[in-house]
Amino acid sequence: MRNSAVASEQFVKIPAFMEKGFENLKREVVERGFCSLCGTCAAFCEKIRIEGREGVAGGAEGGVEASMKEPTFCEDYDTVCGMCYTLCPRTFLPLEEIEQKIFGRSRSSERENALGVFRKCLALRSSLKHNGQDGGAVTALLAYAIEEHLLDCAVVTKTAGENWRVSVEVARDYATLRKSAGTKYTIFPSVLGVRSAIDAGCERIGFVGLPCQIQGLRKVQTTEQPYEVHQEKIKLLIGLFCMENFSESLLDFVDKHVVSLEKVRKFDIKGKEMLVYDESGEKHGIPLAEIERFVGEGCLVCTDFASELADISVGSVGSPEGFSTVIVRSEIGEEIVEGAIRKGYVEVKELKEEGLKEVEKIARLKKKRRGSRVKEKER
Numbered sequence: 001m002r003n004s005a006v007a008s009e010q011f012v013k014i015p016a017f018m019e020k021g022f023e024n025l026k027r028e029v030v031e032r033g034f035c036s037l038c039g040t041c042a043a044f045c046e047k048i049r050i051e052g053r054e055g056v057a058g059g060a061e062g063g064v065e066a067s068m069k070e071p072t073f074c075e076d077y078d079t080v081c082g083m084c085y086t087l088c089p090r091t092f093l094p095l096e097e098i099e100q101k102i103f104g105r106s107r108s109s110e111r112e113n114a115l116g117v118f119r120k121c122l123a124l125r126s127s128l129k130h131n132g133q134d135g136g137a138v139t140a141l142l143a144y145a146i147e148e149h150l151l152d153c154a155v156v157t158k159t160a161g162e163n164w165r166v167s168v169e170v171a172r173d174y175a176t177l178r179k180s181a182g183t184k185y186t187i188f189p190s191v192l193g194v195r196s197a198i199d200a201g202c203e204r205i206g207f208v209g210l211p212c213q214i215q216g217l218r219k220v221q222t223t224e225q226p227y228e229v230h231q232e233k234i235k236l237l238i239g240l241f242c243m244e245n246f247s248e249s250l251l252d253f254v255d256k257h258v259v260s261l262e263k264v265r266k267f268d269i270k271g272k273e274m275l276v277y278d279e280s281g282e283k284h285g286i287p288l289a290e291i292e293r294f295v296g297e298g299c300l301v302c303t304d305f306a307s308e309l310a311d312i313s314v315g316s317v318g319s320p321e322g323f324s325t326v327i328v329r330s331e332i333g334e335e336i337v338e339g340a341i342r343k344g345y346v347e348v349k350e351l352k353e354e355g356l357k358e359v360e361k362i363a364r365l366k367k368k369r370r371g372s373r374v375k376e377k378e379r
Contacts, residue, residue, distance in 0.1 A: 020085040022048065022073045030070050034090040036298035038209075039189025040216030041071050041084035044229050048084055049074045050189050086223055089215035090298070098309060101222050103330055111356075114363040115327065116308025119334055121356055123323040123349040124341075128174070137324035137346060138208055138238055138314050139181045143174045144340040145206060151235060154206035155193035156180040164251050164261050168193035170200060185267050185274070187245050187296045191216055198230050206236040211304035214239040218309045236332060239307020241315025241325075241359075243269075243366055250294040258284050268316075305363040312337060317362055318355030325351060325359060 022041075029035050042048045048071050071084070085091050099106045103117045112118065126136035128143060145151040153172045158180040159165065166188040171177045190209050194217065197205045207217060214237050221231045255261040259278050266277040274291060276284040307313040311333035312326060319325040328334050340346045 019082060020091075021082055022071075022084050025071070025085045025088055025091065026073075029088060029090045033297040034301055035070060036090060036210075036212035036296065036302065037070070037187050037189050038089060038213040038216045039191035040087050040089065040213070040220065042189060043191045043195040044087055044220060045081070045083050047074055048072070050192075083225065083227060086225060087216060087219050089212050089219060090301075093215055093219070095309075098218050098222050102218065102309065111360055114360045114367070115306050116304075116313075116329065118313075118327045118329050120328045121351045121359075122326045122328070122337070123319040123351045123355070124326045124337070124346045125323045125349070127344055127347055135316075135319070135322055135324035136181060137326055138240075139174075139177050140345045141238065141312065141336055141340050142171070142177055142206055142208070144343060144345040145236065145336055146171075146173065146177075148339065148343070150204065150336065150339075151206040152202040152204045153197050153200075154208065154236075155190065155197055156208050157184050157188060157190050159184060164264060164267075165248065168196070170197045170202070182266060183240070183268065185246050185269070186248050186250060187299075194234065198233055203233055204235045205233050206238065207234065208238045208240065210240055210242045210245065211307045211309075212298070212302060214307050214310045215304070236312075236336065237310045239310030239313045241306055241313065241317055242302075243305060243362065244295045244299040244302075246291065246294040247296055250291055253291065253294065254286075258286060303367045305366040306359065315359070318357075318359040319351060320349060320355075323349055325355065327359075 025041065037050070039050065042050045050071050096106045099117055105117065107113050107117055124135060124137040124140075126140035128136070128140050142151070142154040142156070146154065153170050154177065156169050156171050156177065157166050158169045159167075159182075164184075164186070166184045166186050168188065168190050169176060169180055170193055171180060191207075191213050194205060194207055207213075209217075217234060217237055220229060221234060251261060254264070254276060258276055263278045263280075264276055265279050268275045268277070269288070272288050273285040274288060276286065278284065306315070306327060308329075311330040312328055314324050314326050317325060326337065328337050337346075341348050
């Protein structure tokens with residue numbers, strides 16, 4: 001399998017590198033409410049921590065089990081490194097340059113202006129027996145890649161215990177992947193798991209995450225910088241469709257006003273509702289307008305619905321019931337998807353034009369709404 005990280009001579013050259021550091025990141029991103037808590041800064045700089053409920057998450061010595069508040073610098077310094085500012089997806093994002101390096105071209109149609117560069121769009125459903133979300137395609141694709149030795153591991157999110165708090169897992173086998181199956185709707189700096197995988201000696205790392213996290217890792221892969229961050233070990237990025245994500249306060253709200261978290265078996269979003277399924281199979285609907293106050297502040301300025309820089313993007317919008325919509329973007333992504341189909345890990349079904357139009361519609365809606373919020377914040 002080819003490496004999704006580009007060769008060094010193809011790195012995007014960023015003149016601002018070494019000119020701005022953490023104080024600039026704090027002032028321009030964190031204090032302005034742009035930070036998405038993706039975890040990229042803490043994953044690749046050992047001096048940055050992300051404050052958590054029970055300590056810290058991130059950096060060379062930090063764990064990744066705690067919740068988070070915001071990135072903080074853990075010691076005084078008298079030099080400007082620039083690593084955190086450069087790799088943050090919210091400082092700048094040279095989209096066209098990154099697309100040229102990763103996909104070999106930039107967007108070439110009105111549809112791609114909404115969805116990003118892609119090769120094909122499919123509807124997939126796992127052939128494996130596990131309780132995945134909307135077809136379980138992500139788990140099945142990763143199982144294929146690991147069992148065929150295309151990846152050493154996959155960095156995924158999981159929920160710990162019965163309180164539905166999110167943590168990150170470095171999965172090396174299907175059994176571990178199964179435990180992480182299902183969508184999580186609370187914010188966690190999952191890119192920290194990439195650092196854990198690198199420190200554990202993994203050479204071929206897959207990652208599943210949200211659009212902002214994919215953007216951060218693409219900057220890691222393509223930005224020219226003088227430090228050894230082992231970006232060549234990041235081989236596959238699977239991005240999830242995402243309209244918005246929520247703070248952990250949402251879980252407290254559900255526990256108090258909807259159903260006890262220990263009885264919850266699944267969360268989902270359909271239309272204008274968040275659906276909470278309990279252990280008896282009963283479905284509790286919460287209008288999204290009612291929980292809008294829990295949306296992460298950094299989500300309010302994100303314009304990427306379909307994880308446009310991923311190798312493979314996956315979501316439920318547009319596909320038949322029980323299937324996942326899969327957008328294949330890169331050569332590596334196509335290799336994984338075609339191999340999983342060929343080996344019987346997934347079933348494939350045609351993604352009809354009306355389904356693709358539905359994805360496109362929502363993607364355009366997010367760009368319009370979030371783009372206006374960015375302009376409001378910049379005024």
